Amino acid sequence: MLTRGDDYPVHQTPEPIAIASAERNFYDRYFFNGYSADGRLFFAAALGVYPQLGVIDAAFCVTLDGIQHNIRASRRLGGERMDLEVGPIRVEVIEPLKVLRVVVGPNDSPVRADLTFTARHAPIEEPRFTRRHEARLLMDYTRLTQNGGWSGSVAIGDQVMTVAPDTHWGTRDRSWGIRPVGAPDAQPAGGGMRQFWWLWMPFNFPDRVAFFHSNDDGAGEPWNRRGVIAPLDGDPREFSAAIGSAYHPGTRRLASVRLEPWLGCTLDVTPRDQHFYMSGLGYLHPQWGHGMDHGADLAVAYDVCLPDFGDTPTMLNLHIQAMADAVLTIDGVAHRGVGVVEQLFIGPHAASGLTGLLDPAR
Template sequence: MPITPADDYLIHQTPYPVDRVATSDRNFYDRYFFNGYAPGGDVYFGVAMGQYPNLGVTDAAFSVAFEGRQRVVRASQRLGADRLATAVGPIRVEVVRPLRELLVRVEPNAYGIEAELRFTARAIPVEEPHFFRLAGNVPVMDYTRMTQHGTWSGWLRVDGREWRLEGAPWWGSRDHSWGIRPVGGRDPRGAPPQEPPQFFWNWAPVNFPDLCVLATVSELADGTRWHESGVILRPFPAEEAVEAEVATQLRFRSGTRWLQSAVVTLTPKGGGEPLAIEFEPLTTFLMKGLGYGEPTWGHGIWVGEAAVDGTEYEVAKEQPLQNLHVQQLSRVRAGGQEGLGVFEILAVGPHAPSGFRELLDPAP
């Protein structure tokens, strides 16, 4: 294995150069995710970039939603030896100050989307509890994720129409996750599963003027939780995070598995008043625009040596039951404050607390 610039840092976790990971599992990945939204909630953008060392692929996507449309530019290419090379096609991510400031650029391309966006952290990062899930006796999830709230500055342009991220704050959040999670194409592992597919997942990072909040739960078909994280933070200069228990009340839009409304209550584990957060969805963002579940441009799928592509979705014409994985930009209210945040949901298969009994039955 070649020596690369990353090997000059005191970061090694194995006896090998950094470009070789400790596991041979094909599904090992390392990924950035970002989102951001206009103060009025009328513009939303998302960014994803991943490396898949055991597949030899790296990919990225940038997608912006406004006026009922969702525009996408995406790129994929062969992963080189240098793990610090975080540029795929026209999309680039630069760590300016670790855990404080990152830069996202989208260079001019044939799909009309350009950007230069600077993420500045509002609060300390949150390390969520480790994710681990088995399918039978085979680990299918074994990864760590860090989530952080922030403010965006810079500019964003679609077909010459420009938004300057200034004045009232453009808030957002980011995560960085790494480990084993299903990526790429189908991964046959011998005997077929005995149970039908089931996955119920919520992730809700929220920004208020004086508060940052994260709530996330993953549940089995009967509602039993196999993962949960609730955190209440104050913006800098505060350096503490209050861990909380999470309770959710979800109402689904009829005929879909998308939210109509939600109340998420965080109760501090050390004692204190519960914080009840009301969610009013404003915009639905299709996560397939960032490669999540997209059949051709899914994460880690080989598309070509240097492939760049773009598309547009008219969200009102998309079938909700064919787009189960969404982020819903929401107006949020809690404790006399009003803010913005996202409620991400992926609900596949039965989930008794929500009234779902089959693979894809919708809310009544």
Template sequence: MLTPFDDYPVHQTALPVAHAGGGHPDHYDRFWFNGYDEQMYFALAFGLYPSRGIIDAAFSVVHDGVQRSVFASGRIPLDRTRTSIGPISVEIVEPLRVNRILVDAAEHGLVADLTATARTPAHEEPRATQYDGTELRTDSTRATQMVTWTGQLASGGQDIRVNDGTYGTKDRSWGIRGVGERTPAAPRTALPQVFFLWAPLNFADECLHYVVMENEAGQPWLERSAGASLLLAPGETVELEPLQTFRMKGVGYLHPTWGHGRWHDELAVGGETFKVAELDTIAPDCVHVQQVVRAVWGDRIGLGVLEQLVIGSYEPGGFRGMLDGAPE
């Protein structure tokens, strides 16, 4: 099946661009952005699932103790340059340099016109590959880039100030990851287990980035730092002070209805609003979080996020069951 993008010299196999990932049902290709200061946080997720025929996106804001989201899902366009679905669009103004996101969902309380400009080069994280028995569950690549934001943002009818130079992150990932409804297979022989930390941090003159995924014994199966790790050397650490929390379900992660790669209709749009203080910290759809953090590194003071996801046992932290949290 030929599409307009086949006219560009981008092919990786003898197949047209529309045939992705060797036909694996969990192949995905995603944009992800966040932006934040000490008073507000916003994020956008935008994914394509070629083998499932689905495109979806979500945009979410935390401000004044409220988390508000809009979701959109539909049939994937044949033209992969059409990076829009419903009220949400992502524009590639200058590849690896400038992106623009547009949200026109006043009926769900969200309107945005925001431009991200690269603050750093894109950093290719290690390829993540994981099997569940003989089943390939994860095989993906992620490129992480620090950005700054300009533009306009409104939530719940209230304009939110986005100062020029507001910090944020651009995350582009693609490959195979569990999305949508699980394909028919034998029952799992072991319970799911995830320990994941992801920390892009901004300082005035430098940026740090750290990512780790560990098994239940605390052994890393993916780890990388760029610039420095959170423990730089004996006596030299980066202290993180949490300022506000964003539940990642706001952009589809672990969402019971708007999870990534699920078919809803030719076009479906929905929204939701929660008071942050009323969300259950260890509810299944709330355990995946990003916290805006103040970062102190010697005499430097910066701002960043610490993403956290823990499911199942994790011996170093004292986690035992699926979602029981750490011991007091």
């Protein structure tokens, strides 16, 4: 099966691009977020391609004054992986690894957008994520992360918000490989996922960026972790620090995080009570999970998350990105920035006192 991708010198096997991977759970995905420094406006977008499932899906979400609007779309892939348009949502790669565009065109919801992301630094390659349960491969993928500025506009009905790169920053990532997608496995290894502790923290500062992530096991030991602090005009410095964290009592929401990347350097992070719910982009969503076949050539849906959406813990509000303030202190000089603290904490994490499947912190 030949597609447009076959005219580019990017083949990795003798097969055409459309069928280069025989793995059922192979995926190729874009993610974006953006925000005003005060957090009043927050938006996020994603687009995923699932070649062996024959599906491409996308979502765009915008939160204004605490109300989260979600547009989700899914269609049959038809083998063509270069067509990055799903209903009203489109992603364009204008300059690889530097400039990308996200468009939300006419649809039945009040949301429209035309946004361009311009990178502030070279992309950061995260360590390859490989995770097995006994003999079964659960995850095997690579991700790049990149901070940048946004330009363009977002509209909710008649309210149009202009976005500019000096006032609206954000983060984008690209990941590809293998992880659970599509309909749930009828016979999951070990009875399914019982533990997953995930922390992802990208931050923008006026003259630099900082990034840290960690995947920990039930004892609290990291199986994938990396940190980077990078001046906008200089070489990045890597670190892998222990995590000092505190939870809000009675929840699985972080109240603070402290890292000590190296001697004379600290990164203190304070999440705000401003949450973006990742289920808007399909994460842990029972109907709009990634790679799901909706039984039609195109399916589009719209809903909202009201301010009380997170009051009662459910799988739909478990996975969040919290707006956060960061203070990076280097040799006594404090640098102030803003970003997000992405949190997905399922099962035990002995290092921070979490027990059970969803038992809250004390």
